[in-house]
Amino acid sequence: MRAAEVDLNDLAQVEAAWQRHIASTLGPGVAVQRFRRCSEGFSWLTLSFDLEPAPPEGAHFILQIGPPTGLFSPYSVRPQVLALGSLEGSDVPVPRSFWYSDGPEVFGAPYFVTQRLPGDVLLPWSIKRAPAAEAGELMRQFVRILARIHAAPWQERPIAEIGDGIDTHDAALRQIEYWSEHIGRWSPRSFPMLSWAERWLREHAPVAPRVSIVHGDYRIGNFLQAEGLVTGILDWEMAHLGDPHEDLGWACLPMFNSGSRELAALIPRSQVYELYEAECGIRVDPASVRFYEAFALYKSVAINLGAVRCFEDGRFHDLRMAAMGTQVAPTLRQLYKTMEAAL
């Protein structure tokens, strides 16, 4: 397969490549309109476009491209496409995915296209400014939707393809190994606290209550809301099968909740767990959530080190990546405190 030569930093080139692909697949009469970049993220390049006349798939779309220079490069569309496909038709608000490929034929990089859902992203620091009752209701929906993701049957669904024999006893260890391997790849420098944390995580890995679809980045900032309703759960690039407590630990991290141990600095943990249990029937073990909070910080440090590597290699010219590298020590200190508190 011939790799397309497209400069992904040049929006006009990306649009032209996409227009050529649309013309070849949907016909020359279908035009790409209102093509624009949506966010300035570090990972997938996210773009919005409309098609006119609208094909049966719809009129409004999101295109995501995994650039060879991105934070988690090399990319694959598989985890997100499989997760979204597994939840399609469920009561979890996820966009439908239409076209995707891990091949280089369109952009020289993996890409996938989903339906564009209505709504705005609520950022961690903007939720503080929303009226408490409205924000509280949104966060309760956020918890209920998480419970539905975890209760969703997956064994006969597409995501089972990446299950690789996972069970309740090795769910945590698989994630520790995955991120430890990335740390080794990204950081030539040894961080004793990371070695300490890896040892602690391995020694305290809990048995999962069940194996579930895990979003992997479930937090404020990764969902859409419109008029008080959560309209879509976004950013499935770290989706995998694992312990449902993993998403709870991540979502409850103080760094995603204005520094608070309460969800969105509004809802106490006990209420989060009650809501969650009532929705899906999975009993929350607070000790497992504490374990996964420590794991989440370990993973955060790994991501920060990935950003450092990406910046140092000159793959990505974004000073915010260098800025992420400055957060390694504060996050390690938080990780140490979290491990101490979990004992």
Place this chain on the structure above:
Amino acid sequence: MNNSPDRVFEDILRLLRDDVIPQLEGDALRSQVFGAIFMLKNLQLRVDWGGAPLIDEIRAQDTLFDALRALDPPVDVELPKAPRLAPDTPTGGRLLALRDEGNALVSRFIAEGAGRPAGEPVRVAMDALLSAYMRTELELEIRHTPKPMFAEMSSGKAQGG
């Protein structure tokens, strides 16, 4: 700092030259930014990460290594026999290498502990020394880390303060 100073300078200069200057209106403001670029280029040729925090970290490692030698645990890791800092220790890259070599040794001690039962007296004693060092190291790093500005970096808007 986890990035090299040269790489950080390089990208600040690129940002100012390629992205900021073309957006600025008025020669007076552009002149000021060219002045900033010139000064940054001067700094780029002359500066390295400060040596003092690295020296403090290496001293903390040497203190840990002294304590571990006194404990004499049955661990197959060779420790430096004497303090590694001398009055003529060069700064910059050599200090960074000493700090990183020291931390690699600390990590090996941590890995050795993984093979021992959690309550074993040797492991308990080793862990107490190791965790005291790690806390010190992080405090030294954090002392030189300003308050994060991720809200501003994500939104592009000043957050006040």
